[in-house]
Amino acid sequence: MSKKKTVGAIVYHVLVAIGAFIMVYPLLWMILSSFKPTNTILATSRHLIPTQWTLDNYRNGWKGFMGYTFATFFKNSFFISLLSTFGTLISSAFVAYALQRLQFKLKRFLFILVLATMMLPPQIMMIPQYMWFRHLGWVGTFNPMIVPYFFAIQGFFVYLIMNFIGGVPKELDEAAKIDGCSYYGIFFRVILPLITPALITSAIFSFIWRWDDYLSALLYVTRPEMRPISLALKLFNDPNSGSDIGATLAMSTLSILPATILFLIFQKSLVEGIASSGIKG
Amino acid sequence: MEKKKSLRHFMGQEKVAGYVFSLPFIIGFALFLMIPMVLSLYYSFCKYDIQNAPTFVGLRNYVNIFQDEVFWKALKVTCYYALIGTPLKVIFALIIALILCRDTKATGLYRATYYLPSIIGGSVAIAILWRRMFESTGIINAFLSLFFPGMSNFNWFSESSAIWVLIILTVWQFGSSMLIFLSALKQINKELYEAAMVDGANKWKQFWRITLPLLTPTIFFNLVQQTINSFLAFTQSKLITNGDPKNSTLFYTLYVYNKAFPTQGKSQMGYASALAWIMLIIVSTVTALLFLSRNKWVYED
Numbered sequence: 144m145s146k147k148k149t150v151g152a153i154v155y156h157v158l159v160a161i162g163a164f165i166m167v168y169p170l171l172w173m174i175l176s177s178f179k180p181t182n183t184i185l186a187t188s189r190h191l192i193p194t195q196w197t198l199d200n201y202r203n204g205w206k207g208f209m210g211y212t213f214a215t216f217f218k219n220s221f222f223i224s225l226l227s228t229f230g231t232l233i234s235s236a237f238v239a240y241a242l243q244r245l246q247f248k249l250k251r252f253l254f255i256l257v258l259a260t261m262m263l264p265p266q267i268m269m270i271p272q273y274m275w276f277r278h279l280g281w282v283g284t285f286n287p288m289i290v291p292y293f294f295a296i297q298g299f300f301v302y303l304i305m306n307f308i309g310g311v312p313k314e315l316d317e318a319a320k321i322d323g324c325s326y327y328g329i330f331f332r333v334i335l336p337l338i339t340p341a342l343i344t345s346a347i348f349s350f351i352w353r354w355d356d357y358l359s360a361l362l363y364v365t366r367p368e369m370r371p372i373s374l375a376l377k378l379f380n381d382p383n384s385g386s387d388i389g390a391t392l393a394m395s396t397l398s399i400l401p402a403t404i405l406f407l408i409f410q411k412s413l414v415e416g417i418a419s420s421g422i423k424g
Numbered sequence: 425m426e427k428k429k430s431l432r433h434f435m436g437q438e439k440v441a442g443y444v445f446s447l448p449f450i451i452g453f454a455l456f457l458m459i460p461m462v463l464s465l466y467y468s469f470c471k472y473d474i475q476n477a478p479t480f481v482g483l484r485n486y487v488n489i490f491q492d493e494v495f496w497k498a499l500k501v502t503c504y505y506a507l508i509g510t511p512l513k514v515i516f517a518l519i520i521a522l523i524l525c526r527d528t529k530a531t532g533l534y535r536a537t538y539y540l541p542s543i544i545g546g547s548v549a550i551a552i553l554w555r556r557m558f559e560s561t562g563i564i565n566a567f568l569s570l571f572f573p574g575m576s577n578f579n580w581f582s583e584s585s586a587i588w589v590l591i592i593l594t595v596w597q598f599g600s601s602m603l604i605f606l607s608a609l610k611q612i613n614k615e616l617y618e619a620a621m622v623d624g625a626n627k628w629k630q631f632w633r634i635t636l637p638l639l640t641p642t643i644f645f646n647l648v649q650q651t652i653n654s655f656l657a658f659t660q661s662k663l664i665t666n667g668d669p670k671n672s673t674l675f676y677t678l679y680v681y682n683k684a685f686p687t688q689g690k691s692q693m694g695y696a697s698a699l700a701w702i703m704l705i706i707v708s709t710v711t712a713l714l715f716l717s718r719n720k721w722v723y724e725d
Contacts, residue, residue, distance in 0.1 A: 156530065159523060163537040166596070170540070172563060173553050188563045189570075234448035247442030256453055262708065263457060266656040266677045270684050270700045271464035272456065274693060277474075278463075294452020301449070326441035355547045357659045362685075373548045377663060380552045388556065395549035406543050410536050413543075414603055 170399075177201070177396045181389025201397075204390035208379060209367050213394060216375035223288050223371055224353040230293035231300055231349045232342055238295045239304035240330050244316065260298035265358060273362050283365040288356070292349075300345050307341035308334060340412055347409055351402045372398045468698035473690040485698035495699070497671050498679040499706075501587065505675065506654040509591045514646050517601035518639070522631075524602070525609045535606070542599030550593075551663035558589045583672045586665050590673060593660055601646040608642040609635070637723040644722050648714050655707055676703055 171191060176184045177200050179193040187194070205213050241247075242254050265272075276287045295301055311334060319329045360374035370378070376398055380391045406413065434440060443450075468485055472478035489495050524534055544550060557564050558580040569576035580589050612635065620630050658677040661667065667674035667682070680703065684696035 152528075155526070156528070159530075159534055162520075163534055166538055166541060169550075169553060169557060169596075170544075172557075173549070185561050188561075189566045234452070237445045237447075238449040241442045241445035245438055245442035245445065247439040247446075249446075250442060253446055253449065257449065260453070260457060262652075262711070263461075263704075264652070264656050266658050267700055267704050267707070268457070268460060269677070270680060270693065270696045271460035273684070274467065274697075275456075275460040275463055291452060291456040293448065294456060295449040296452045296456050325436050326438065326445075327435075330445070351543065352546070355544075355659075357548050357663070376548045376552065391552060392556075395552055398549045399544045399547055402544050402547070403540075406536075406540065411532075414535060414539065 173392050174396050177389065177392040179389065181387045184388050184392070200387075200389035200393035203387070204379075204394040204397075207375070211367055211370070211375075213372075213375070213397070215368060216370050216372045217397075219369060220354055220371040220373070223285060224350050227289045227292035227353045228346055228349040230289065231295070231297060232346055234293050234295035235297070235300040235304055235345065236335065236338065236342065237330075239301050239308055240334055242301070243305045243308040244313075244329075244334075245326065257295075257298045257301050260296060261302070269358060269362065276363070282363055283369075284363070285369070287363045288353070288359045288371075292353075297349075300349065303345060304338060304341050307338050311337050343409060343412055347405050347413060350405065354401060464697040464700060467694050468701050470694040472692075472694040472697075474693055475690075478694065481694070485695050486702075488695070489698055489702065494671060494674070494679065498674045498676045501672065501674055502655060502657075502676040505587060505591060505594075505657065506651055509594045509654050510647060510650045512591070512595045513598045513650055514601055514643065516595055517598040517646065518605050518643070520598065521602045521605035521609060522635075525606055535603070539599035539603060542597040545593070545597040546659065548659070548663060551660050554589065554593050554660070555664050581665065581669065583669050586669060586673045590657070590661055590664060593664070594654060594657070601650065604646060605639065605642055608639055612638050640722045644714070644718060648711060651710060651714065652707060655703075655710065 168191075172188075175191050175193060176188070178196050178198070179187065179200075180195055180197050181200055181203075183195070207213050207216070238253075238257070242250060242257065272287070273282075276282055279286075281287050281290075315333050315337075316329050319333050324332065354371075355373060356371075357373040357377065360371050364370055364374055376391075376394060379394060435444070467478060469480060469482060470478035471481045471484075520538055524531060524538070556562055559565075560577050560579055564580070565576055565578055568578065580586065616634050617630055620634060625633065656677055657675050658681070661673055661675045661678050662681070665673040667678050676699075680696050680699045683692045683699060685691060
């Protein structure tokens, strides 16, 4: 019986591990190919491990194109993603606190509107928002990619944090109130420190989505020095910009590095966050 | 001094604090969602090319859209993608979740690995990689030709198969649905299985009689979420196929984009606005239909 069980366990692990390998194979292929001499990548595409390791693709790719190196594109992406994520966190936490803990007349109505924003994804809002931002003179600036996020416009971050605040015992609020804390004090001294896990999960998703956001860059970036990594990578890969496959794969690998590192560090809280809140990925 | 005190008292009221904390959303909703929506509703009744002032044309955009062959084509392509890609993705997620719900030392690692593609799948890097992989000289054909020698030059980007390149990409990203299934599986009461065992039900029967019915709310949730997502796919189709060949991968949102920002000719913002409004109505209708179907098959206790 126990022997049969062991064999079963081994078969299970072998099959699941093979499945996992197939799942990440495209990524492994991209990463390892970026270390092959560029002219051998297609010919040796079936071999995962390079026979000859080189960093040339990284050197060549980093030079960028049209007078701007990838340092500029990475800097733009970090600027946009970090700022919009900060805005998302602080504004969503504010609104979540109001909707979860405070009693006021329009509360229910506002909550329905928050849920409604989840039905208005950026793809539908693309044209309406573009025309509005054009009126405001925001086309050709970073504003459309940063400012709206300071106003809690992504409903599910509000919803996610609301759920988390719901799990904080109300007695803590009451105790702080008795000690003379105002509602503002309760938020900053009691609630905010206790919802750190929800903030971390939100921060990671927000950062990755802003980092990957290609649509906004396509609509609002008009000058080469403003390009974030998503747009730059696309242009770099265009056949007429004379790029080589090695350099493209090298820069692609660098571009997924921030998301991958965040994922590896916060893997556990992300997986739990997703499972409990049902965020899309 | 007196004034300052009364302001403080005013701000300290619970209802006032409620509005103060909600203020970011109230402003944001009005400024970045409400105004653009109203504006675009107005423009959808106009002829507007951005350069010149809009002129009111009544329902003409809407009438033209329903006679526009490309509109119907884009709608068909999007529905095909949603109707095939979404169930495949959810079924995959469920199967892998059932396999990974066993607790072993490596389980955490497995879950993370199967989930990783979902985390980075939306990036431009993956779109570029996907295009390269499915080129006739790419690794997909290189591997397929090992088993099917005729496949070494297979053209994935033909009219009939290009959509499948995009479907495979979306199915690959089943990770977040999988995690949601996993957490639902954990919540199923173990005693139910023990009772079923006593009654002599085998694993297969247990799955159909216990696991599946209890998972229907989760299946429903995943279906709704993924259907909406696939109706709105943009980046990957724009980057991988750009609607080609012969509009066989022209997703609806890509069509809207092309009307608003054509590579040549004048922008048709009014037309694009009308298209966006039709999309909003379609997505709301589909969601409503899914919710209406809920009572028919979702188990609730």
